[in-house]
Amino acid sequence: MSTLVVENLTKTYPGTRKAPPVEAVRGISFSVEPGEFLGLLGPNGAGKSTTLGCMSTLVRPTGGRIVVDGAEVGKDPSGVKRSLAVVPQMRNLDRELTVRELLVFHGRYFGLEATEREARATRLLDDLQVADKAGAKPATLSGGQQQRVMIARALMHDPKVVLLDEPTTGLDPQARRLLWETLQRLHQRGLTFILTTHYMEEADRLCERVAIVDHGRILTLDTPAALKKSLPGAQVLDLWMRAPQPLAPRLRAVTGVLNIEAVEASDGDADGLERLRLFVEPGEGLLDRVLVAVREGGADLRHVSLSQPSLEDVYIHLTGRGLRE
């Protein structure tokens, strides 16, 4: 039996005098098997966090059905809340308590016996490498440490599913890597995770299946390898340039170029440069042929990058937009 089932979930936030209603989720369905690590990958505003909020009972769904370990959201909220744990995007540790106390109190909220909650707090503090911070207040911890304490807190009541909402946003690369290792370790022990993220590397590295979410819908859902395989061509060639005329028709005629997509400019791109993404079958002379076509088109080529396809390429292929906008 699936640990979690989401069927045709919709959520529309009602409008106000100044703002129109927002259709954040427009019919999302998926299920998660026990022990699975599922990712919802998409840009900010895609509806990932709202979907997570609906599962956790903190957001009231407009339509659809969510069942967590046999308990249905809306009918048995307490049952749902016992079965899942949430690591929210916003760090919301109890500021008045020490790290150890806040774990123990969390266990108390869920009715754990005194000896049990003390033992679990000790074990989880060790497990998440924050034992040395047991007596500290959360405000004195680094972002990565707070994040690990939030995971420890989430695990106190032994949930069936853990929801992670953008867990590494705002962390430095080192803290991010440490958190990834921690999550992988916990997952190997059989914990079920659902993660939202807009970092494709994170989804690629942690998740067994990834749903690509955009504008409140799931565009595709599969293993990262299968998603990347679904792209035309074996490699991706990105070209940044200034072109007086559209180059795509000319490039499409080049042998070895399977598909071309114009990528909308995003913050990360150099200012005003046009970006073309070529899905290519690498072969002898391919780069030469592409460069000749660019030169003949009168374009001023500034930057080239040849890479293995990533989940971001899948996203761009599906939406025509970059992930970080």
Added chain:
Amino acid sequence: MTAFLALLHRDLTVAARQAPFLLLATLTQPILVILVFGNILPRLGLVSATFGIVMVPGLMAIAILMAGVQGVLMPLVQDFSGTREVDERLLAPISVFGVTVERIVAGAVHAATAGLVAGPAMILLMHGTGLGDVQPRWALLLPFIAICGLLSASFGLTLGTQVQPRFAGLLFAVVLGPMMLFGCAYYPWAQLKEIGPVRFLFLLNPLTFVSEAMRLAVTPEAPHMPTPLLLAGLFGWLVTFTFLGTRAFEKRAIL
């Protein structure tokens, strides 16, 4: 129920740690006011010596109201302006209504403690000045303090859920300040007969009933509001604010 008691335990644990600050915040104002109005002004002959006795229950009422409102309002405003610590409570196996009622009960404990500390402190102070003795009816005082605490906390919940966090500071100047002046804390409602039917407007102020409840219990010999009206006001406002506050809380907490 387990989750409810656990949340209450957490709130009382934290409140106990902050007790010195809470006491300071609660006691400073009434003690200084009693000193001025119960001691200095009577000596100068500017007010009658009994004025201090009129003020003791009123100042207790203010202490209860302010502590109850602050005990609920401040965490609420912080939560809604960004810390979202409330989400952990909402994710505990308890209904949203349960989370809200726990907030009211915790605020009421806060308020009742303030009343129980401020009252005897002022009574001792009055006794020390030799201006008069106050002998409260404890059997009446304790349940009244409990109800008034709940009323104050539910009022704080209503304010906290209706007001934008950035206007929270304004509340004290625009709402709570006038409430204290027109809440029968410094004069008995019964004696407002002098100002005519306008006195019924004072019944819109929940502090009026808290003041009168304290007056009935602390200085029963002084003129006070008829008991049926007093009880109707206390329970009426308690039910109204609990209803408005819990409804608004759920609206803001669950999107």
